[in-house]
Amino acid sequence: MTEQTQDTAGSNWNSEKFTKGLAKRKRAEVRFRRIGLLAILTALTLLAILLFSIFSKGYTAFVQTYVTLDITFSEEVIDRNGTRDPEELRLANYAKLVQNALRAKFPEVTSRRDLRALFSLVSNDAADTLRDMVADDPDLIGRTVPVSLLAGDDVDMVTKGYIDRAAVEDDRRVKDRELAWLDILEADGDISLRFNRGFFTNGDSREPEKAGIAGAMVGSLYTLVITMLIAFPIGVMTAIYLEEFAPRNRFNDLIEVNINNLAAVPSIVFGLLGLAIFLNVAHLPRSAPLVGGLTLALMTLPTIIIAARAAIRAVPDSIRHAALGLGASKQQAAFHHILPLSMPGILTGTIIGLSQALGETAPLLMIGMVAFIADIPGSINDPATVMPVQIFLWADSPERAFVEKTSGAIMVLLGFLILMNALAIFLRRKFERRW
Missing domain, CATH: 1.20.5 (Single alpha-helices involved in coiled-coils or other helix-helix interfaces)
Incomplete structure (x- = not known):
């Protein structure tokens, strides 16, 4: 068989x-x-x-074109009375110094139209640069020194190769006469590319060559700090209560279902909630990091609660039983034993939630953080914008120079997100306990 x-x-x-x-x-x-x-x-x-x-x-947003000109700090223009009065020096017509230098460089340019095009080779930020130089060193008055000045956005685009010189003149923003002037400046070594420090130190501007992300970065920092200070303690306390203290009944089951549902709600709904509560009811300042942080805290709370509950649930019951068996109260067991052991997972979930908040745009548009803000905010109540909104505004601008600004800001934002996620991975691997 x-x-x-x-x-x-x-x-x-x-x-x-x-x-x-x-x-x-x-x-x-x-x-x-x-x-x-x-x-x-x-x-x-x-x-x-x-x-x-x-x-x-x-990548070209991190460098900027500069034009070097021999600037004569004429006393007749800057300080006619020779008093060196700081107020008179501050109000002087420094733009005329730039125009005189360009006229001296290109004496053949005489018509009003050509002069306007010639003067546009240099950014109007040049006058502020000269004013700062004289304020720092009044002895410059009466001297002629070479000064590197910020070039206009069209000159910058030509230098970086974004404007095709071979294209038909009518299809180019930079005409043939301007290209000829640039060739002369380049042949004399007066055109140079330098690290664009202003991209990280300036606020937003209507002029592409002067626009920077400093205001948006500070606004994002304030907003994230407010979000973390509100969402983290509330989310962790909620998770501890639901996991360790809440009785199992229909009411708490309803709360858990709503938390899970809120995690899937579109972010713009939280923007509408922030608009209704924080602006229309509480009358908090519009377009302020305080309101933005409160709104993003509402959006981030479900993510932190779910992550914290999962981390707390991962702690073995033997830890709880051992703490209770040694005489600890339920509160002591939760805060002295369970919470420290689950903190790596909680921090990981919090950082991921904050990373999501850092990249959000829709809820902030609803509370007015889409406004043009040129100044860097000094507090959480000052008008501000954030990195995603700044990218949105630049992407909608018609100037070609804002394209590289948009991509450069995206690179910086991606860098921050990568760092935050790398920190989450580091914390998880360093403090993770295997049971």
Whole structure:
């Protein structure tokens, strides 16, 4: 009987039907692996295309074109009375010094139209640069020194190759006469590319060459600090209560369901909630980091609560039982034993939630943080904008120079997000306990 069964089994293993079925399963497995590999390669390719598109357009935002001119700090223009009065020096017409230098460089330019085009080679920020130089060193008055001045946005685009010189003149913002002036300046070594420090120190501006992300970065920092100070303690306390103290009844089940549902609510709904509560009811200042932080805290709370509950739930029950068995109260067991052991997971979830908040735009648009803000905010109540909104505003600008500013700001924002996620991974790996 046993030999017959073994013979029958052996014949089944070696049968043609079994061999075909096995080959079919192997082919299906190979196809599945290839499809999975193809999906991964497709995702990586699309990610590479996206990053290449951003970096190829944005890396030039970190350098800026400068024009070097021999500036004569004429006493007749700056200090006619020779008193060196600081107020008189501050109100002097420094733009005329730049215009005189350009006239001296190109004496053949005489018509009003050509002079206007010639003066546009240098940014109107040049007058402020000269004013600061004289304020720091009044002895410059009466001297002629070479000064590197910020170039206009069109000159910057030509220097960086974003404007095609070979295109038809009518299709170019920079005309042939301006290109000829630039060629002369470049031949004399008066055109240079330098690190664009103003991109990180200036606020927003209508002039692309002067626009920076300092205001948006400070606004994002204030907003994230408010979000963390509100969402983190409330989210952690809520998670501890629901996991360790809340009785199992229908009311608490309803709360858990609502928390899970809130995590999937579109972010713009939280913007409407912030608009209704913080602006229309509480009358807090519009477009302020305080309101933005409160709104993003509402949006981030469900994420932090869910992550914190999962981290608390991952702590073995033996820790609770041991603490209670040694005489600790339920509160002491929760705060002295369970919370410290679950903190790595809680911090990871918090950082991920804050990373999500850092990239949000829709809820902040609803509370007015889409306004043009040129000044860097000094407090949480000052008008401000944030990085995603700044990117949105620049992307909607018609000037070609704002394209690189937009991509450069995206690169900075991606850098912050990568750092925050790297911090979350570091905390999880460093403090994670395996039970």
